[in-house]
Amino acid sequence: MLQKIKDYDFTLIITPILLAAFGMVMIYSASMVLAVVEEHESSYYLVKQMQWFVLALGGFIVTSIIPYKMYQKLIKPIVLIIVFLLVGVLIFGNTFNNAQSWFVLGPISLQPAEIAKLGLIIYLASIYSKKQSYINEFYRGVLPPLVLTAIILGLIVLQPDIGTAAIIFLIACSIIFSSGIQFKHLMLLVLVGSLLVLLTVPSLITDERISRFAGAYQPFEDPGDDGYHLIQSYLAIGAGDLFGEGLGQSVQKLGYLLEPHTDFIMAIIAEELGFLGVVIVVGMLATIVLRGLVIAKKCTDSFGSLLAVGISAMVGTQALVNLGAISGMLPITGVPLPFVSYGGSSLLVMMTSMGMLNNIAKSVKKNDQDPVPVHKQKDSEKSDFTFEGGKTWVR
Template sequence: MLKKVKDYDFTLMITPVVLAAFGIIMIYSASMVLAVEQEHESTFYLVRQSQWFVLAVAVFILTSAIPYRYYQRLTKMIMILVLILLAAVLIFGITINNAKSWFDFGPLSLQPAEFAKLGLIIYLASVYSKKQAYINEFNRGVLPPLILIAIITGLVIQQPDIGTAVIILLIAGSMMFSSGIRFKHLSILIMVGLILVAAAIPSMATDERISRFAGAYQPFEDPGDDGYHLVQSYLAIGNGGLTGEGLGQSVQKLGYLLEPHTDFIMALIAEELGFIGVVIVLGLLAAIVLRGLFIARKCTDTFGALLAIGISSMVGFQAFINLGSISGILPITGIPLPFVSYGGSSLLVMMASMGILNNIAKSVRRNEQAPAPGNEKEDEKQYSNKGGRTWQRENRSIRF
């Protein structure tokens, strides 16, 4: 039993749980005033997130124990379920903040787009691992998955959830690049994507989205309206200084900083815990991303390597977009900070992803501890999977 525990990656076992537990503390601090106004109970969001935390940890333990290759066998089923959920939410979903993105189940609500990200990662890892022999051929190796990527992105945009759609495209792009496709093909896809975005801008340029761009890049031109959110974020960050005002001592959460427990939770962390608190959170997030990429590099299985790259890029891109929004680098998109922001669907998907990544890490560690090549029988006995196949290094063109 102890030997099995040692096979796991302790960075990936501890860091996500610490971040999520820290997130519960900050969510309570950020939301207590808002919760009293909305629900007449200061612990409303604390209780909700704590319930999701317990469920997410259980899912994390479960996915850590399931061999990651099982997901490759379930790829078609996973993608069919993702497409059904994304289509169904447009019909039966509820609208929150002008986006029809949630299913309402009484005390719980689920956001299918969050699950679509992990489903797409599994799909792309499976497809591109099988196409390594002809990955340089555009029609056979590159084009087929693009159709499904376009469908998923289109359904998410219809909600509309532009931020999540951008993350989906970034994840897909990073996995396609890592799969070894030619730079020529990648360049063509980028150019086509830019042309499509340019063509879609007139139809997507609503007054609300235009105001978000104006608020992001000229916040002080209209600090009472378009630039209000970002100006309040700047005030929160500036007030924190090096060590912060102290846990629970934020002023901006008293009705000034909107959504302090979700989109702008890092601004609240900066105000209460200062630059030091921000650096610690960023360091933990960076540790997860870098550890994931390291595992991908060490993994001898193409599916596992691409899966690790996709999960790492999801965490990295989501953190970057969230931090970009609160700092004025990017328009406000409503993307939560991984593990820390309030939201059950996001936390559930992130912890499930960490469990999968941990299982890949366990496989890598067992491969490194495998007997010398000369003892084939012992190697097959100890390190074969349930299908009787030993782990073999594949011929692949994975990029890092």
């Protein structure tokens, strides 16, 4: 029993839990005034996040125990669930911030697009791992999974949730790139994708999206409207200096900064805990991403390797999009900071994916500890060794 526990990757256990716990502290600090203004208890958002954390921790434990290869047998139901939820939310979903992206069932709010991220990762990892023997054949090995990917992206764009669609697109690109696709096929996909974007962009352009771009790249042109929230983010980040104003001492959360407990929680962290706090959070997120990529490299099973790449890409791209928005490098898209921002659907998916990644790490460690005896190796594996004059040489 003790040996089984040691097989787990404690970096991928401790780091996500610490980030989620830290996130709950910052959610309380950032949202207490907002909660009171909305006529709730000051701990309203904290309590809801804690409830989701318990559920997310359960998902983490379950997926860390379940052998990751089992998901390959569940591809069809996973795909059906994703499509059903994304179509359902367009018909029966609730609208927040001009996007029909949520199911609200009493006190529970669920965002299907978050579930679609992880589901699509499992699907693409499974399909491309099965196509490894003919991955160099574009129409047979590369193209078919992209049809479903395009459908899922289209359903999310229709909500519209451009930020999440962009993240899913980048995740899909990372898996495709890691699958062993030929460079010329990759360039062909980039060309086709660029043409599709050019064709669809005119229909996606609205006054609101134009204002988001203007607010991101020219915030001081209209500081009272389009650029207001980014300027408040700058003020929060600048006020924090090296060590911050102190936990709970943020001024920008007092009604100045939009969504201080979700989209802009890193700005509040910068204001209250300073540059040091930002570095710690970014460092922990980077640790998860890099650890996931190391596991992907060590995993000898193509499905496990691609699954690890997809999960790492999900955490990394979502963090970069969130940080890009608060710093003015990207338009504000409403993407939460992984593990830290308020949001039950995001926390549930992130912690569940960490359980999957831990199960892959467990498999890798077990394989490292239990090498295949030489007399049981296949002839192809033995071919790395030749014998000359009684000596063993490794080619």
